Amino acid sequence: MHGINNAAQSTTKNAHLFSPKIAVTSGTAYTINSYLNIKQITSGVVGFYIDEYDANGNWISGQYKTDKNVVSADNISFQYLPSSANVKQASLQVIVVANSGLLAYIDDVQWLRPN
Secondary structure, three states: OOOOOEEEEOOOOOEEEEOOOEEOOOOOOEEEEEEEEEEEOOOOOEEEEEEEEOOOOOEEEEEEEEEEOOOEEEEEEEEEOOOOOOOOEEEEEEEEOOOOOOEEEEEEEEEEOOO
């Protein structure tokens, strides 16, 4: 389980927040949970992606998972399944779209694997 705690405020460029890479196993479904508090937003979204890497840390692919675009404080939860046997590591990427007028907080990011 890894956690990040960060405030994001939009700028004229997309902003990206990356979690540490974790080891993943092909065929195993993971649940990613976090808390997102959007205080203000005028356009765009806060997007959640999973970046996939091989055993050497080379990027293989990415999976779009979900996004939020309204003022709210919510728990975010989604499933992730590695796209191939070549995927050995993964990282959560949170993206804030440029010029969104966003002020948001993300906290308590958790990667959960089945027992």
